[in-house]
Amino acid sequence: MKLLLCGPPGVGKTTVGEGLLGRLREAGRDFRVLHSDDFSRNTYGRMYERVTADLDADWLVDGTFYRREWQDRFRDLPDAHLVSLTASLGTALERNRERESSISEQGVRAMHGKFEEPRHPDLTLDTETLSVREAVDALERYVETWAP
Helix, strand or coil: EEEEEEECCCHHHHHHHHHHHHHHHHHCCCEEEEEEHHCCCHHHHHHHHHHHHCCCEEEEECCCCHHHHHHHHCCCCCCEEEEEEEHHHHHHHHHHHHCCCCCCHHHHHHHHHHHCCCCCEEEEEECCCCHHHHHHHHHHHHHHHHHC
């Protein structure tokens, strides 16, 4: 399974992803993890290379995927599932201010403005209305539905 968490900065991708990983590991599931923040250039190309180098592994890929071409490229992989996380710009800005490694407010605004909504996400989580626990619960149920 390739689980792609996408959305603009500050919507909760990493928080929800880490919560899910903890639960999956408790259940004995091993997911490899990639965060777009770990790459300084050619981010999506390098993440794609890593995932395609081991297509049999379970992957959780956390990134904005702000361009639809990247969403589509990863989604075309076998057993790929695109999860869209959403929140308002105001909420994202507030969360970004609270982050240990925040990005500039201008950067958050720019990414929200450039973000291309996924055409047909497999799951959408509105983290403005869902608590972290509720979002992780929903994502865990989704994974249990599709993962062997």
